[in-house]
Amino acid sequence: MCMLLIILPGPDTAVSTKNTLVVGRVGGLKTMLGSCCGLLIHTFAAVVGLSAIVVKSAYLFAAIKYVGAVYLCYLGIKTLWAMRNLHKQQLEDVEESNKYTGHSCFKQGFLTNVTNPKVAVFFLTFLPQFVDGTGNTFGPFLMMGLIYTGLTALWFVFYVYLLDKISAFMKKPKTKMVIEGLTSAVLIGFGIKLALEK
Structure with missing residues (x-):
């Protein structure tokens, strides 16, 4: 069930796709590491009860949601802005820009995941169904969060390598413009959808 939830496209997938296509395999893997670090924070927050407080507090939930x-x-x-200016740049400028972008891939993956309150809700509604509430819940809850993070890492490593393998086609100017345009629309769509969540 976790694998089905992980492979469903979401904001993490959109950011990983963008960074893999723009920066390359290293950018995609850095984004994946950032997302997994965000999942670890959600895991520990859920284990110690912080996520429960966020879910119970409409103000905290709204603040994280809007951020x-x-x-x-x-x-x-x-x-979209980078795509608009791409045709004006020389190849050397594009490569230099890509090197710079690589430094922020981890941060993008991390912030996209950690500022998504739906992940906190998931950890509090899905995982507890598989924990025996009569005993110590700390260990099992922590273990499941770590397993979920590990499965996420495995999926995104496969996904990034797959994208990288077909990148010759994906990096053709017309293909790249279409994909980056779609990715931009998806990211903005996810942002609007997240803002409207209750």
Whole structure:
């Protein structure tokens, strides 16, 4: 069930796709590491009860939700802006830009995941169904969160390597413009959808 939830496209997938296509395999893997670090924070927050407080507090939930929504829209608009200016740059400038972008891939993956309150809700509604509430819940809950993070890492490593293998086709100027345009629209769409979550 976790694998089905992991492979469903979401904001993490959109950011990983964008960074793999723009920066390359290293950018995609850095994004995946950032997302997994975000999942570890959600795991520990859920284990110690912080996620429960966020879910119970409408104000905290709304604050995190809007920060996440604004960040996703920002990434989408930034990608559109970069795409608009791409044809004006020389090849050397594009390569230099890609090197710089690689430094922020981890941060993008981390912030996209950690500012998504739906992940906190998932950890509090899905995982507890498989924990025996009569005993010590700390260990089992922590173990499941770590397993979920590990499965996420495995999926994104496969996904990034697959994208990298077909990148020759994906990096053709017309293909790249279409994919980056779609990715930008998806990121902005996820941001708007997140902002409207209750």
